[in-house]
Amino acid sequence: MSASEGSAEAAAAAAAAGAVHIIHVSDRQNIPLELNKVDYAIERKKSLHSRYYFGVIFLIMNLVAWFFRDYGQSIRPWIRYIKVCGNEGEDCFHSLGVLRVSLGCFIFFLVMFLSTVKTRKLCEGRNSWHSRWWELKAVLLLISMTLPFFIPSQFVQIYGEIARIGAGIFLLLQLVSVIHFIIWWNKYWTPDEEMKKRCSIGLFMSTLFYVVAICGIVYMYTTYASRSSCSLNIFFITWTAILLAVMLVISLNSKVNRGLLSSGIMASYIVFLCWCAIRSETASIRCETKNQENGNGGWITIVGFLIAIFAIVLAAFSTGIDSKCFQFSKTKIENEDDIPYNYGFFHMVFSLGAMYFAMLFISWDLNNSARKWSIDVGWISTWVKVINEWFAATIYIWMLISPVVRQNKVMDNDTNVQDTNHSHSVDA
Numbered sequence: 001m002s003a004s005e006g007s008a009e010a011a012a013a014a015a016a017a018g019a020v021h022i023i024h025v026s027d028r029q030n031i032p033l034e035l036n037k038v039d040y041a042i043e044r045k046k047s048l049h050s051r052y053y054f055g056v057i058f059l060i061m062n063l064v065a066w067f068f069r070d071y072g073q074s075i076r077p078w079i080r081y082i083k084v085c086g087n088e089g090e091d092c093f094h095s096l097g098v099l100r101v102s103l104g105c106f107i108f109f110l111v112m113f114l115s116t117v118k119t120r121k122l123c124e125g126r127n128s129w130h131s132r133w134w135e136l137k138a139v140l141l142l143i144s145m146t147l148p149f150f151i152p153s154q155f156v157q158i159y160g161e162i163a164r165i166g167a168g169i170f171l172l173l174q175l176v177s178v179i180h181f182i183i184w185w186n187k188y189w190t191p192d193e194e195m196k197k198r199c200s201i202g203l204f205m206s207t208l209f210y211v212v213a214i215c216g217i218v219y220m221y222t223t224y225a226s227r228s229s230c231s232l233n234i235f236f237i238t239w240t241a242i243l244l245a246v247m248l249v250i251s252l253n254s255k256v257n258r259g260l261l262s263s264g265i266m267a268s269y270i271v272f273l274c275w276c277a278i279r280s281e282t283a284s285i286r287c288e289t290k291n292q293e294n295g296n297g298g299w300i301t302i303v304g305f306l307i308a309i310f311a312i313v314l315a316a317f318s319t320g321i322d323s324k325c326f327q328f329s330k331t332k333i334e335n336e337d338d339i340p341y342n343y344g345f346f347h348m349v350f351s352l353g354a355m356y357f358a359m360l361f362i363s364w365d366l367n368n369s370a371r372k373w374s375i376d377v378g379w380i381s382t383w384v385k386v387i388n389e390w391f392a393a394t395i396y397i398w399m400l401i402s403p404v405v406r407q408n409k410v411m412d413n414d415t416n417v418q419d420t421n422h423s424h425s426v427d428a
Contacts, residue, residue: 040336043122046131047340051321053134054112057141058350059313061105062357064145066309068097069361070372084152091153095362099160102358104145106163109351111140117344121337130343160366166355167364170316171384173349175392177319178269179399186262209264210248216271217241223288224278230287233278236386240274243393250397255404266396270389277385280363280376305373312360316353320346 072093079085085092092100112130119126148156217237225233244267250256251263321341363378 040122043127043131044340047122047127050131051317051341051346054109054346054350055313055317057108058105058316058353059309061101061145061354062309062312065098065101065105065357065361068092068101069094072097079149082149084150091156092149095160095366096153096156098358098361099156099163099366100148100151101145102163102354103148103151103156103159105354106159106166106351107147108141108144109347109354111144112137113344113347113351116347119339119343122339123337126343127339157366160358160362163355163358164364166352167359170319170349170352170356171388173352174315174319175388175395177322178392179266179396180322182262182265182269182396183399185265203260206261206264209268210260213244213264213267213271216268216275217244220271220275220278225287227287233281233287236274236278240270240389243270243390247393247397247400250400256400263396263400266393270393273385273389273392277382277389280378280381280385282377282379301373305375308360308375309357312353312357316350316356320349320353 079092082092090096116126116130119130121127217240220233220237224230225237228234247263247267248260251260360376360381363376364380364384365378
């Protein structure tokens with residue numbers, strides 16, 4: 001082989017080596033980008049899954065609180081050595097038992113709130129804390145649940161007073177979330193020339209919601225207000241019917257022009273709140289046409305109790321993941337590495353939800369001694385729900401008329417400016 005051939009082969013080998021090297025460097029540059037995309041997808045999936053785990057924890061805490069209220073005396077031998085529980089352990093059962101479990105749940109989600117409140121990106125360490133480390137969080141939960149059973153009853157009573165405020169804030173957040181859902185639902189079914197099918201379905205659904213609301217009013221009149229002596233129930237139901245009529249009239253006003261779907265959903269919602277309020281009255285003064293405690297009242301009570309617990313968990317879960325309706329700026333651009341929901345807000349809602357379920361189990365009365373399988377029964381519970389109903393209707397009515405009020409103010413300001421300019425020109 002000649003020298004020229006040898007040099008040619010060496011040059012070719014060098015070129016091939018250079019090509020291999022170039023491809024290798026290029027691949028190394030592309031691999032991290034692809035891995036990042038995969039990592040973001042995995043982290044997002046874990047984050048979405050973790051919210052269900054927290055929901056299960058919250059459900060378990062509800063069941064534990066119910067157990068300490070109704071069956072806590074069965075574990076009396078286990079806690080008789082704890083000083084704060086008293087000689088018979090009474091300060092760890094019934095209402096105080098519920099408040100202690102609620103306080104433990106509140107502490108757990110408060111710690112989670114403080115440790116995740118500033119999380120913005122999936123690559124942050126706080127995202128891993130929120131989505132992983134379940135063994136460590138199990139230890140944190142155990143400590144949080146144990147600590148309140150060593151706190152004196154006086155401090156637990158103070159927590160109960162604070163829990164009333166926290167539960168009220170939770171109801172307010174839940175109401176805003178419900179109204180936000182109603183607005184979204186109404187926009188989704190808004191008539192569109194290119195989607196006549198959606199328009200017809202929206203019209204059908206708005207009619208259906210109003211029919212359900214009216215049937216609910218009739219049912220409550222016949223079941224809970226059949227006698228003139230049931231004056232308070234008659235007042236509650238009549239005022240609810242008036243609110244329905246007001247919302248219908250305002251929605252049909254040509255200046256408002258918001259359609260019937262959103263008002264129909266809201267009508268059904270406030271009728272439901274009115275029914276819940278009347279159902280919270282004690283059975284002896286509820287003015288029912290028939291005694292609901294007879295017959296299948298036992299299993300109906302149990303099923304209703306379980307449904308109420310799942311409703312509490314669902315309310316906390318749905319409100320917790322709906323942080324966008326509480327944002328003042330709706331123009332924020334979401335990036336691929338952004339967290340799918342606000343972790344801090346999520347845990348804050350669950351911490352307030354811990355206060356809320358405590359109030360439901362003790363019927364908003366710190367000295368309440370509720371009967372077994374009951375939840376949110378008593379005059380305080382009734383008035384809390386009635387006020388919540390009126391407040392919900394008031395907010396929704398203001399939401400309907402506020403654009404018209406603001407528009408009138410703008411027109412009045414423009415008119416005043418024009419009059420001022422005209423007077424100045426005349427004077428000149």
